Amino acid sequence: MSTHAPSYYAASGLPQPDRPALQGSVEADVCVIGAGYTGLSSALHLAEAGFKVVVIESARVGWGASGRNGGQLVHSYSRDIDVIEARHGKAAAQALGGMAFEGAKIIKQRIAQYGIDCHFKPGGMFTALSDKQVRQLEHHKALWEAHGHTELEMLDARATEAAVGSRRYKAGLLDHSTGHVHPLRLAQGEAAAFESLGGRIFELSPVTRVDRGETAVVHTAQGQVRAKFVIVACNAYIGDLEPQLAARSMPCGTQVIATEPLGDRFPDILPTDVCVEDSNFLLDYFRLSADRRLLYGGGVIYGARDPAHIESIIRPKLLKTFPQLQGVKIDYAWTGNFLLTLTRLPEVGRLSPNVYYSQGCSGHGVTFTHLIGRVLSEVIQGQAKRFDAFASLPHYPFPGGRLLRVPFTALGAAYYDLRDKLGI
Numbered sequence: 001m002s003t004h005a006p007s008y009y010a011a012s013g014l015p016q017p018d019r020p021a022l023q024g025s026v027e028a029d030v031c032v033i034g035a036g037y038t039g040l041s042s043a044l045h046l047a048e049a050g051f052k053v054v055v056i057e058s059a060r061v062g063w064g065a066s067g068r069n070g071g072q073l074v075h076s077y078s079r080d081i082d083v084i085e086a087r088h089g090k091a092a093a094q095a096l097g098g099m100a101f102e103g104a105k106i107i108k109q110r111i112a113q114y115g116i117d118c119h120f121k122p123g124g125m126f127t128a129l130s131d132k133q134v135r136q137l138e139h140h141k142a143l144w145e146a147h148g149h150t151e152l153e154m155l156d157a158r159a160t161e162a163a164v165g166s167r168r169y170k171a172g173l174l175d176h177s178t179g180h181v182h183p184l185r186l187a188q189g190e191a192a193a194f195e196s197l198g199g200r201i202f203e204l205s206p207v208t209r210v211d212r213g214e215t216a217v218v219h220t221a222q223g224q225v226r227a228k229f230v231i232v233a234c235n236a237y238i239g240d241l242e243p244q245l246a247a248r249s250m251p252c253g254t255q256v257i258a259t260e261p262l263g264d265r266f267p268d269i270l271p272t273d274v275c276v277e278d279s280n281f282l283l284d285y286f287r288l289s290a291d292r293r294l295l296y297g298g299g300v301i302y303g304a305r306d307p308a309h310i311e312s313i314i315r316p317k318l319l320k321t322f323p324q325l326q327g328v329k330i331d332y333a334w335t336g337n338f339l340l341t342l343t344r345l346p347e348v349g350r351l352s353p354n355v356y357y358s359q360g361c362s363g364h365g366v367t368f369t370h371l372i373g374r375v376l377s378e379v380i381q382g383q384a385k386r387f388d389a390f391a392s393l394p395h396y397p398f399p400g401g402r403l404l405r406v407p408f409t410a411l412g413a414a415y416y417d418l419r420d421k422l423g424i
């Protein structure tokens with residue numbers, strides 16, 4: 001637990017201060033558990049608002065999904081605004097739709113305000129592999145435009161090939177307002193920003209228990225934080241800390257490989273330097289790093305077992321997209337866990353009047369976690385409207401419980417994967 005997963009990101013992160021483990025008793029207005037984006041974003045918003053905030057992290061800042069992900073800033077939610085409207089009504093769709101494009105703005109603003117060196121590059125693209133997916137992208141564009149997001153451009157097959165350097169795609173939807181980052185550097189930069197405002201982060205301090213009460217008490221092996229408010233921000237790595245949160249969600253693994261730097265070879269690969277994700281149910285996502293490595297991710301392992309041979313899972317996917325990279329050397333391969341909910345929508349709420357949580361943002365977590373950090377800071381300051389819009393969505397336990405949720409979900413995914421393979 002003490003070191004980062006052996007990723008390209010860990011090898012190229014920002015220099016870090018020595019942060020202590022929690023010892024003894026500490027007082028705070030807010031104690032945040034987990035130093036991923038959910039925790040750090042909340043902590044930074046609250047510190048900016050003048051709160052005394054303490055962050056407690058099991059391992060290191062950005063050790064979880066926030067320091068291992070694809071780095072792609074993807075708008076909206078894992079179930080889009082039209083699905084929210086169909087399931088939960090117009091009011092919910094309007095409330096959540098109004099926030100669907102805020103996360104990326106917060107990230108870009110943070111980068112500019114605090115001078116975070118996280119290799120931000122503009123532009124993100126969704127690609128279509130079948131006619132059905134082309135129609136989905138067109139629908140997607142119209143939907144987002146109806147909610148005020150107009151920086152979108154539909155590309156035909158030739159323009160998509162020119163932008164990506166792969167012949168696989170029938171179309172692409174380019175979002176000019178997003179982009180991609182070195183995710184661990186973003187987390188580390190936000191931690192530094194938080195600390196520059198007087199915030200304190202304790203690392204290597206797994207929280208073992210949260211005692212509820214007017215003053216909540218957050219316990220670690222060697223210390224405790226007494227706080228007026230607590231935010232539980234542990235996502236897929238929560239373990240047994242809050243069993244009711246674990247029961248409503250399922251950790252899933254996804255893997256990424258990083259090639260050797262491509263240098264001036266293969267100038268046709270991602271010449272526009274945007275990040276890309278395809279539209280399959282089990283999707284592939286890729287982009288170039290600042291030193292021109294191809295970072296390629298894909299696949300989902302329900303239940304988040306660590307796979308033995310990541311390269312053998314991901315390299316064939318990479319070669320299907322970029323056959324010109326046959327024989328390229330893979331320098332890094334790693335896995336990380338995100339959290340799935342049954343509805344595929346994030347779960348936000350209270351465990352008691354002053355203990356808040358947010359979890360389960362699936363593959364849209366980079367932007368969503370930044371949005372929800374602001375929303376959690378608002379509710380702690382007494383403005384509940386936007387928090388209530390999320391908290392009023394229903395949460396369901398996974399069918400089959402801990403034992404059967406993996407095979408049940410994998411069966412459903414296999415069905416959708418087959419449909420993608422058949423292009424139907």
Ligand SMILES: Cc1cc2nc3c(=O)[nH]c(=O)nc-3n(C[C@H](O)[C@H](O)[C@H](O)COP(=O)(O)OP(=O)(O)OC[C@H]3O[C@@H](n4cnc5c(N)ncnc54)[C@H](O)[C@@H]3O)c2cc1C
Nearest residue numbers: 034036037038058064065066069070072207336364365366
């Ligand atoms: C490989 C991969 C690729 C992805 N790609 C993308 C992408 O390109 N775009 C996108 O939008 N999303 C992507 N995601 C999803 C996204 O990374 C996550 O949704 C997001 O980072 C979740 O942030 P978080 O802060 O909620 O959780 P995490 O970053 O996982 O942080 C949780 C933290 O809580 C800590 N913790 C857990 N239990 C305790 C405890 N008891 N005490 C103290 N601390 C504790 C953990 O150590 C961890 O640091 C990807 C995820 C993975 C794994």
